[in-house]
Amino acid sequence: MPSEPRPDDRAASASEPRPDDRVASVFRFATELVAWVATPWALASSSVPLAVLSVIVLIGLPTLFSTPGDKRHVIVAVPGFVTILLVALQVVAAVAAAWVAWHAFAAALVSVLAVVTVVMELPRWRWLLSH
Template sequence: MVSEDRPADTLASVFRFATELVAWMATPWALSSYSPPLAVLAAVVLIALPTIFATPGDKRKVIVAVPGYVTILLVVLHVVAAVAAAWAAWHAVVAAVVSVLAVVTVVLELPRWRWLVKR
């Protein structure tokens, strides 16, 4: 069950998910020319980590409970992966849009991160 004292973050959730999707697409794309198995592994890791590890009260279903800072680190991992892979794999205009998406995501995530730090 999601904690009631958790900040409402519908808009932040949309941007966070969009950033995750970009990371899931761009990272394997950027790595595929170097190593297709590494590209697949990167996609699996980026998708599996936040699915398996969660902070109690942040998600309804928690498989492996972790402190809030771990959840924050997982979001940061996705943001960094999205931006770095977009710049490595895609046209500069698209990468710039991804960078703006990442900045907006981080700004919108700050209230949730403040809440997660206390967990």
């Protein structure tokens, strides 16, 4: 007698609702804003075209690529780990550019913001990894 197939753990976790990340999204957006301002600021003295390109990349990639269920409008669907990598890109850009472009006190505040953002993003990232 054949045994009944067990549901795949991944399929079971895929049906879990997206975690409420309204507070985390405030920190994520603040970090994105810092990245959008600090990165071209840090690059402008070396190359204005590179500074402009950095803004296009930092704003354009997350707008174009998203995980279904994470945003209302998905232009190009990608797996969750790609969305996580895009957020990580924003966080790293914000911190690195702040240390290059701004006073150490401001850069330290950005670093704290980045750490808080990553910690608050963890439930969403767990959910994204299941998608």
